[in-house]
Amino acid sequence: MNRWVYLFSEGSKEQKDLLGGKGANLAEMTKLGLPVPTGFTVTTEACLYYLNHGNQLISDMKDQVMDAVEKLSAKTGKKFGDMENPLLVSVRSGSKFSMPGMMDTVLNLGLNDQTVAALASNSQNERFAYDCYRRLLQMFGNVVMGMDNSDFENRITALKKVNGLSFDNELTADHWNQIVSEYKEIYRKKLQREFPQDPIEQLYLAIEAVFGSWNNQRAKTYRRLHDISDDLGTAVNIQEMVFGNFGDSSGTGVVFSRNPSLGDPGLFGEYLINAQGEDVVAGVRTPKPIQVLADELPEQFQQLKSICEDLEKHYQDMQDVEFTIEREKLFILQTRSGKRTSKAALTILLDFYKEGIINEAELVSRIEAKDLEAALHPNFDEDALKNRVSFLSGLAASPGAATGAAYFTAEAATEAKARGERVVLVREETSPEDIEGIAVSEAVITSRGGMTSHAAVVARGMGICSVVGCERLTVLEENKATVGEEVIEEGTILSVDGTSGKIYFGEIPMEEVTNTVALDELHVIWDRHAKIKVRANAETPKDIATGMALGAVGIGLARTEHMFFEKSRLLQFRQLILADSLDERLEVLKDLKQVQKQDFKFMYEAAEGKPTTIRLLDPPLHEFLPKGADEYREVAKELGKTYNEVKRKTDNLAEVNPMLGFRGLRLGVAYPEIYQMQAEAIIEAACEVTKETGLAIQPEIMIPFTIDAQEFARVRSSIEEAIQRSLKEYKQDLSYQIGTMIEIPRACFVADEIAQHADFFSFGTNDLTQMALGLSRDDSPRIINQYMEAGIFADDPFQVLDESGVGALMKLAIERGRQVNPKLKIGICGEAAAHPKSIAFLNNLAIDYISCSPFRIPQAKMTLAQDAL
Ligand code: ADP
Ligand code: MG
Ligand code: MG
Incomplete structure (x- = not known):
C-alpha cells in the first residue's frame, strides 16, 4: 500500500523530495525538540498521483489523512467541529525547492459558524475569534475557490473609512463580526453556494487546491526562471494553529x-x-x-x-x-x-568558518562563482556621487548600483529590455506576477513594503539592486510617478543605489572594483589548496595593481606591443619599422629604450617585486602600419620622409596573412637589435628598481612565437650579450630567466630541443588554438557558433580549452620539455586557461601557473582550490 501521509514526528530534513522543503524541515525541527505545532505532511507523491489521475483525492489518501487527523486530535485534545475545543489547522504547501509566494496557505481551517463561537468563549476573546474566521473566509475564498482578494480587502478598507480608523488592529469584535457576514455574502454571491461548514470538507478542498496550485501560472513562471523541474509536485502540510493575533502578548x-x-x-x-x-x-x-x-x-x-x-x-x-x-x-x-546577497553569502561562509560551524574544505567548496562574481561588481563612483543630490530615498533592500530607464509594469520593463534598454522597475509594490519584470531589470524600486517585502526578497535572491518603501514616491498610473514636485515618466533615467537606499535622476558613473576584506582572506585559503598559481595578464600599472589586488602572485604576460598604441609612441614605432638602415633604427631604439625602461620600472613597482614575465615584441605588423593616403602623408611629414618612401616601405611590409607573417621571433631574428634593446631596458629597469626600493625584482623575459630550437638559441644568445653589457654597466647582479611562448604546433613537437635552451614555457592558447584547429581567432565566431549549434563542438575552443586537440599538444610539449629540463617552469596564458571548465584538465597537467585577465583571477583561484579538494 502506498504511504501518502507522514506525521512531523516521522520525517527528517533529508526527505525534501517526498515531504517538500517545508515539511522536511518541520519534521527535522520536531525531531530536534523545538516548539513546532504538531502536524503531518501529505507527500509530493500524493500530489503527482492526484494530478496524473484526474485531479481526484483517492479514498486511500483520504483514509490516511483522516487517520493522521485522529492522531493530531489525540495529541492536542482538540477535534474538528468540536464545540468545546475545536481543532483548527493551517494548510500549507511546500515543494522541494522554496518557491516564495508561489503557492498559498490557508489558516484557521476548521472554523465555521459554530466553532467560531466556541473559539470565542474558550478564549474569552471574541474579537480574536472573528478575526480568525474572517481570515479563513478570505483565504479559503481566495486560495481554494480562486476569488479576488481585493473583493475582500475592499470591505475592510470601507469599514475602516466609515469609522475613521487607519489600522486593522483598531477594529473591534463587532467590526469583525460584521466583516464575517459580509464575506459570507460575497462568497455566496460569487460562487452561488455557501461557505462549507464541514471542517473535513474544508480540509479536502484545501488539499486539492494546494495540489492544483503546482500548475498555476505564477508557479510555472517561477520554475522556468529558476530551472526547477515541473515534475516534483508539492507536499501539503497540515498543522495545528497557533495564534499570533490573540492580543498584545502575541x-x-x-x-x-x-x-x-x-x-x-x-x-x-x-x-x-x-x-x-x-x-x-x-x-x-x-x-x-x-x-x-x-x-x-x-x-x-x-x-x-x-x-x-x-x-x-x-x-x-x-x-x-x-x-x-x-x-x-x-x-x-x-x-x-x-x-x-552575494556579499552576505561570502561574509557568512567566512564567519561560519571562523566560528567553527564549517571547516576549511567546506568553506572552499561552498562558495559559488556567481557570488564571487557579484562581489566584484562595481558601485557608483564615490567622487561622482559626492556632487549628486538624491531626490528620493527608501530602505536599502539589495546592494549594488545601477542606472536605467524607469518603467512601471513588468510588461513594459520586459519590452524595453527586449529593445536593448537598461531598465529600472518602479512599482507601488511587487507581487509574484512581476518576477519576469524584475528578472530583466537592473534595479527595482517600490513605494511600499519593508525589508522582507516581495520586491526586497526577490531582488536580493536575484542579485538585483533594490530600494523599497520609498514613502515619498507616488506611483500614479502605468506610465507615471511623482515625488513631490518631481515627475518620473516612462523612460526617465534613474540611478539606484541599493547599498545606501538613495535614488538619483540621470546616470552616475560606476566605480572601479575595490577588493573586499573577505576576498583577501579567501585568497590565503585558496592558496593553501590550489596546486597551480594564478598570475595576471597585465601591462599597465593600473591593470597590474588590479591584478595584485585580486590575488595574482605575479604577472604572467605583459605584452610590450601594447605599450605602443599611444599616439606619440606609435610614431616612434612606425619610425622603427619604416627605417631604411640599421643606423636609423639604432637611433630610434635609443629613444625607445628610455621610454620602455620607464614603463618597466612602473610595472615592477606595481607588481611589488612579484615575478614578472615580459614578452618581447610580437606585433602583428598590420596593426602598426599607416593605412591610406592621408596617413602616409601624415607619417611622411612627421618622420621627415617623402610620401613615396613611406608608401613603398609600407607596401613592402604588407602581408596577405599577417597572423602567420613577420611577427614574434621572426622579427627578433631579422632585427636582433630590437630585442636587445628591450632586454636591456628590462634588465636596467630591474637594476634601478631593486636599488631604489629594495624589492628583489625577478624579470622573466619571454620570447614569442618560437618555431625552432636553433632559432630560439640564436636570439637568446644575442639577448644574453646585451644583458651582460647592461649588468656590467650597472655593476649589479640580478637573477633573470629567459623562456618562450609555446603557441605553434611545431614547437610542441620539438619541445625537448627548445627546452635545452629555455628556462620556462608559457602556452599561448589563443594562437595555439588558432593554429591547431586552423580556425582564425578573428574570423571564426560564425563558424564556431554554427558548429556549436550543430553539436559538432560542445564549447567554443577559444573559451574552453580544447582538451583532445590543444590539450594533447600541451601534454606532449610538457612531457618532452621536462624530459630534458626537469626544472622547466610551465605556465599557460590565454583566455581558455581561466575558464572553470578548463581548470580540472589543467590541474592534472603539472603546470606551475595560469595567467589570465585581472578580473578572472578570483574565480580561477577558487576553481583551482575547489578542484584540488
Ligand atoms: P509560505 O510558504 O508562503 O511562507 P507558509 O505555509 O509558511 O506559507 O504560511 C505563511 C504564514 O502563515 C506563516 O509564516 C505563518 O505566519 C502562518 N502560519 C502557517 N501555519 C501556521 C500555524 N500552524 N499557526 C499559525 N500560523 C501559521
Ligand atoms: Mg512560510
Ligand atoms: Mg506566503
Whole structure:
C-alpha cells in the first residue's frame, strides 16, 4: 500500500523530495525538540498521483489523512467541529525547492459558524475569534475557490473609512463580526453556494487546491526562471494553529539568523504584535525591527535567538525562520536556508568558518562563482556621487548600483529590455506576477513594503539592486510617478543605489572594483589548496595593481606591443619599422629604450617585486602600419620622409596573412637589435628598481612565437650579450630567466630541443588554438557558433580549452620539455586557461601557473582550490 501521509514526528530534513522543503524541515525541527505545532505532511507523491489521475483525492489518501487527523486530535485534545475545543489547522504547501509566494496557505481551517463561537468563549476573546474566521473566509475564498482578494480587502478598507480608523488592529469584535457576514455574502454571491461548514470538507478542498496550485501560472513562471523541474509536485502540510493575533502578548514575525544583505551576525527581521500569518509581509501595518522584541518580550526574544543559533549550527547555513508567539509562548513555524546577497553569502561562509560551524574544505567548496562574481561588481563612483543630490530615498533592500530607464509594469520593463534598454522597475509594490519584470531589470524600486517585502526578497535572491518603501514616491498610473514636485515618466533615467537606499535622476558613473576584506582572506585559503598559481595578464600599472589586488602572485604576460598604441609612441614605432638602415633604427631604439625602461620600472613597482614575465615584441605588423593616403602623408611629414618612401616601405611590409607573417621571433631574428634593446631596458629597469626600493625584482623575459630550437638559441644568445653589457654597466647582479611562448604546433613537437635552451614555457592558447584547429581567432565566431549549434563542438575552443586537440599538444610539449629540463617552469596564458571548465584538465597537467585577465583571477583561484579538494 502506498504511504501518502507522514506525521512531523516521522520525517527528517533529508526527505525534501517526498515531504517538500517545508515539511522536511518541520519534521527535522520536531525531531530536534523545538516548539513546532504538531502536524503531518501529505507527500509530493500524493500530489503527482492526484494530478496524473484526474485531479481526484483517492479514498486511500483520504483514509490516511483522516487517520493522521485522529492522531493530531489525540495529541492536542482538540477535534474538528468540536464545540468545546475545536481543532483548527493551517494548510500549507511546500515543494522541494522554496518557491516564495508561489503557492498559498490557508489558516484557521476548521472554523465555521459554530466553532467560531466556541473559539470565542474558550478564549474569552471574541474579537480574536472573528478575526480568525474572517481570515479563513478570505483565504479559503481566495486560495481554494480562486476569488479576488481585493473583493475582500475592499470591505475592510470601507469599514475602516466609515469609522475613521487607519489600522486593522483598531477594529473591534463587532467590526469583525460584521466583516464575517459580509464575506459570507460575497462568497455566496460569487460562487452561488455557501461557505462549507464541514471542517473535513474544508480540509479536502484545501488539499486539492494546494495540489492544483503546482500548475498555476505564477508557479510555472517561477520554475522556468529558476530551472526547477515541473515534475516534483508539492507536499501539503497540515498543522495545528497557533495564534499570533490573540492580543498584545502575541505576535508573528520572520527573522534571518544573520543579516541577508551584508552578512553581519545577529538576528535580522521584523515582527508584528497581535497579528497573524502574512500580515508582516503584506504591509498591513509597518512591522517593527526584531531588535525591538528584546524589549517588548525579552524572554521570547532570547529563546528565538538561541533557537536560530542552534538551527544555524544544525543546518550549517543561515536560516530564514518564521515564528509566532501565542500568549507569550514561542512557536517555530518554518525554517529554511535564507536567501542572501552575494556579499552576505561570502561574509557568512567566512564567519561560519571562523566560528567553527564549517571547516576549511567546506568553506572552499561552498562558495559559488556567481557570488564571487557579484562581489566584484562595481558601485557608483564615490567622487561622482559626492556632487549628486538624491531626490528620493527608501530602505536599502539589495546592494549594488545601477542606472536605467524607469518603467512601471513588468510588461513594459520586459519590452524595453527586449529593445536593448537598461531598465529600472518602479512599482507601488511587487507581487509574484512581476518576477519576469524584475528578472530583466537592473534595479527595482517600490513605494511600499519593508525589508522582507516581495520586491526586497526577490531582488536580493536575484542579485538585483533594490530600494523599497520609498514613502515619498507616488506611483500614479502605468506610465507615471511623482515625488513631490518631481515627475518620473516612462523612460526617465534613474540611478539606484541599493547599498545606501538613495535614488538619483540621470546616470552616475560606476566605480572601479575595490577588493573586499573577505576576498583577501579567501585568497590565503585558496592558496593553501590550489596546486597551480594564478598570475595576471597585465601591462599597465593600473591593470597590474588590479591584478595584485585580486590575488595574482605575479604577472604572467605583459605584452610590450601594447605599450605602443599611444599616439606619440606609435610614431616612434612606425619610425622603427619604416627605417631604411640599421643606423636609423639604432637611433630610434635609443629613444625607445628610455621610454620602455620607464614603463618597466612602473610595472615592477606595481607588481611589488612579484615575478614578472615580459614578452618581447610580437606585433602583428598590420596593426602598426599607416593605412591610406592621408596617413602616409601624415607619417611622411612627421618622420621627415617623402610620401613615396613611406608608401613603398609600407607596401613592402604588407602581408596577405599577417597572423602567420613577420611577427614574434621572426622579427627578433631579422632585427636582433630590437630585442636587445628591450632586454636591456628590462634588465636596467630591474637594476634601478631593486636599488631604489629594495624589492628583489625577478624579470622573466619571454620570447614569442618560437618555431625552432636553433632559432630560439640564436636570439637568446644575442639577448644574453646585451644583458651582460647592461649588468656590467650597472655593476649589479640580478637573477633573470629567459623562456618562450609555446603557441605553434611545431614547437610542441620539438619541445625537448627548445627546452635545452629555455628556462620556462608559457602556452599561448589563443594562437595555439588558432593554429591547431586552423580556425582564425578573428574570423571564426560564425563558424564556431554554427558548429556549436550543430553539436559538432560542445564549447567554443577559444573559451574552453580544447582538451583532445590543444590539450594533447600541451601534454606532449610538457612531457618532452621536462624530459630534458626537469626544472622547466610551465605556465599557460590565454583566455581558455581561466575558464572553470578548463581548470580540472589543467590541474592534472603539472603546470606551475595560469595567467589570465585581472578580473578572472578570483574565480580561477577558487576553481583551482575547489578542484584540488
Ligand atoms: P509560505 O510558504 O508562503 O511562507 P507558509 O505555509 O509558511 O506559507 O504560511 C505563511 C504564514 O502563515 C506563516 O509564516 C505563518 O505566519 C502562518 N502560519 C502557517 N501555519 C501556521 C500555524 N500552524 N499557526 C499559525 N500560523 C501559521
Ligand atoms: Mg506566503
Ligand atoms: Mg512560510
